[in-house]
């Protein structure tokens with residue numbers, strides 16, 4: 001198990017399925033977490049559950065000042081920043097390309113691309129002060145292959161891979177590693193939303209169609225994604241930067 005003693009990791013989307021499981025995994029490994037999300041009640045509940053190993057605040061990742069405040073909280077409470085999990089994301093509206101409005105595109109890009117861009121920008125000075133660190137961005141299998149009826153989401157997750165590769169190249173000499181976690185369908189809220197939007201009241205049939213294309217025959221779990229994120233944020237992946245890490249049950253193998 002990776003050792004996060006004396007390490008501080010900031011996490012966006014920290015109260016959602018993958019974010020919360022990753023925060024739990026880092027706390028279990030002895031680390032401290034700085035939780036950012038829109039959901040203030042969940043942040044308070046998790047901060048009190050994890051005691052001195054956690055702090056958090058309401059963060060809207062589309063706002064530069066909120067990203068800045070998250071990093072400032074890491075420095076004021078724990079005195080350092082070792083890693084950043086840029087994980088907040090939204091699925092957007094499911095629908096054909098020609099039905100996706102300007103507002104649909106702007107909202108998905110604001111959260112899924114502007115969010116990580118602003119988060120990475122805010123964290124750079126703190127990571128440099130630490131002497132380096134690890135940045136993990138949550139892309140998706142939708143970041144490496146297309147899918148119907150999710151054009152804003154798929155396009156944003158591809159763009160995130162471009163941001164990751166560019167920052168890995170720029171920040172490698174500073175000792176900052178940058179990678180993406182690319183989950184396949186995960187058994188959580190986001191897939192329930194995509195299933196129900198795709199076929200209201202017949203979400204189970206949509207799920208069965210997804211599962212039939214996954215070699216392991218099931219969705220992956222929040223915890224399986226968290227294990228990869230934890231590895232990428234830890235020193236155990238010290239030689240790893242600039243790449244995409246699938247946790248997809250083999251979805252992209254075909």
Ligand SMILES: NC(=O)c1ccc[n+]([C@@H]2O[C@H](COP(=O)([O-])OP(=O)(O)OC[C@H]3O[C@@H](n4cnc5c(N)ncnc54)[C@H](O)[C@@H]3O)[C@@H](O)[C@H]2O)c1
Nearest residue numbers: 013015016017018038060061087088089140183185186190
């Ligand atoms: N669930 C899947 O099947 C799946 C597959 C591939 C990739 N992903 C990606 O994984 C990441 C985490 O999603 P999840 O599966 O845990 O779903 P989730 O909906 O449980 O978690 C997303 C979290 O992001 C937060 N969030 C949304 N907009 C925000 C904003 N503007 N500012 C701050 N926080 C905001 C939400 O409140 C939520 O807690 C996302 O980037 C998602 O695109 C999910």
